[in-house]
Amino acid sequence: MVTESRAxxxxxxxxxxxxxxxxxxxxxxxxxxxxxxxxxxPVLCLLLDSCEDASADVVRDYGARASLPVMVEHMVQPGANAGRARHAAMLLGLSALGGEGLLLSTDADSTPAPDWLQAMVAGARRADIVAGKVVRTVTRPNPLQDRIERYYEALHAIRRVLDPVAWEATTSHHHASGANLGLPTAAYRTLGGFLPLSHGEDARLVDDAARAGLRVRRDAASVVHTSDRRLGRVAQGLAGALRALDRDSDAIAVAHPEDVAWQYRRHAEARHAFAGGDYPSLAAAIGLTTDHVRGVARDCANAEAFAMCVVPTPPAGMRQVTLAEAEAALASMAAGRRAA
Known part of the structure; x- marks a missing residue:
């Protein structure tokens, strides 16, 4: 949980x-x-990663007039590595806080909403890690990306119907991005920080947090606007994804909603099983032996960790289908719930 000073x-x-x-x-x-x-x-902790442009000058000018403290550190690495750079920025934050406080991650091409700090602190009082919402600043429309985001938003809404948790935000969303992420220093140390991955380091950290039993809150009240530029700093970041969608809309495949919903239902069942010790029923539902399920439970700190660790892929696998097929299947599932 978030730490406050005596005042x-x-x-x-x-x-x-x-x-x-x-x-x-x-x-x-x-x-x-x-x-x-x-x-x-707040204190701003800027990690200048192998900069060859005028970034240092821009930072120096801002630091001279900023209304909040600014800490700057430089690093040089041969190629772009988002995870290594983001972890270095967080380590600078740990140093600035003296080890206790709330670490917030965002990007240089992003702009937090005016109430960002308030929303993140409020979220951190209810959960162990807060994944805020990232909104693309639209300078070049991409209807396909909009459809993908709407699909996953609707799928996540089903998740919280099938597997409700007390710490989730009233208005939630589906993704986790280093452009809008917050967690207490103790939680960051527990997780070991962002891994040195060229991309996907943010989603990996959030996934590892859930598997460690930390409460992940996807909070749409926390908003950061980010660039929809097509030339980014890493090959497979948002900019690269938008470029790919611009070129080839037929290549999009997403998880079948029925398979994802199967996992959501089993997550809910796993939480109940951990609380009540009813492992045989859960084992039958997920196709594992009772001894295996009990063994996983022994290694898990709480029901959240157990649910995230014990539930496998669906019996027929996680099918990949076209976006149109997935949208139709999701609509059918939603209609069935309304009729039930």
Whole structure:
């Protein structure tokens, strides 16, 4: 849970990796100046990653007039590695906080909403890790990306019907992004930080958190706007995904909603089994032996960890279908629930 000072103020480190972002950083800095800082004491921790542009000059100019403390560190690595850079930014945040407080992660091409700090602190009081909502700033429309996001939003809504948890936000969403992520310093240390992955380090951290039994809250009240640029800093980030969709809309395949819903139902059953010790019924439902299920339970700290670790892929696998097929199947499932 989030730590407060004796005066009730929450120390927060806003951790930002930047690689040749001289053009984007002024927008971020302008947004930071507009943040509502009631009962929050923020410090900006900037990790300049192998910058060859004027990023350092832009940061220096901002630091001279910023209304919040600014810490800057430089690193050099031969190629872009999002996980390594993001972890270095978080380590700078840990140092700035003296080991206790709330670490927030965002990106240099992103702009947090004015109430971002308030929303993240409120979320961190209810959960162990807060994944806020990332909204693309649309300069070049991509209807297919919009459809994909709507599909996964609807699928996540089903998740919380089938597997409700007390710490989830009233208005939730489906994704987890390093552009809008927050967790207490103790939780970050427990997880070991972002792994040195070239991409997907943010989703991996959130997945590892759930498997470790930490409560993940996907909170749509926390909003960060991010660029929809097509030239990003890593090959397989959002920019690369948008470029791929621009080129080849027929290549999109998504998980079949019935298979995903199967897992959601089993997660709920696993939570109940862990609480009541009814492992034989769960084992039969997920196709494992009772001894195997009991063994997993012994290694799990709580019901959340157990649910995330014990539930396998569906018996027929996780089918990949076209987006149109998935949308139709999801609509059919929704109609069936309304008729029930």
């Amino acid at each position: 009730g103020v929450v120390p927060v480190a806003i951790c930002v990796p930047a690689r040749d972002e001289a053009a984007s950083l002024p927008g971020l800095f302008a947004a930071l100046e507009l943040l509502d800082r009631r009962d929050v004491s």
